[in-house]
Amino acid sequence: MSNPSPRYIQGMKTRRKVLGEKYVDAAVTNTSPFTEDFQELITETAWGNVWSRNTIPLRERSMLTIALLAALGHYDEVAMHVRATRNTGASLEDIKEALLHVAIYAGVPAANHAFKIAAKAYAEIEAAEKEEDHA
Known part of the structure; x- marks a missing residue:
């Protein structure tokens, strides 16, 4: 991703904290042009929005x-x-x-x-x- 959003950056931090570096590195490595938009979506929304809330x-x-x-x-x-x-x-x-x-x-x-x-x-x-x- 050339210019990640702040929500993506936060999502990736949270995703790595929860799932671990090794798992996330594998997911990133296995991202293809076909799955890239989906990976961005889950990183921003699931990890950067929901999982990153402090409630x-x-x-x-x-x-x-x-x-x-x-x-x-x-x-x-x-x-x-x-x-x-x-x-x-x-x-x-x-x-x-x-x-x-x-x-x-x-x-x-x-x-x-x-x-x-x-x-x-x-x-x-x-x-x-x-x-x-x-x-």
Whole structure:
């Protein structure tokens, strides 16, 4: 992007803080002329506007996002945001509580699948942390 807007710049800071440098670098690297406008849109609106607001902490924003994504069946995004809890401060217990709400308000099948996705993501986080400890 040749002349990024202030909202884009803020969005990229927040996106990197939440998702991590490695994830965002990969997303930027994989941007094509076809996806460039979409990447700009999500960086400015989702990350530069909504996620950058200071009305609620990242922990709660993370919990809300995971619950909404699970309720809507966007499980790839659930996994990504569960991995991001390392950066948002949302704990395993926080996510469990959010997914219990999903079960009641959006349905047991949605929560059941989201619990499986979250458990797998947490296992990946633990494995990565063990590798970091041995490195």
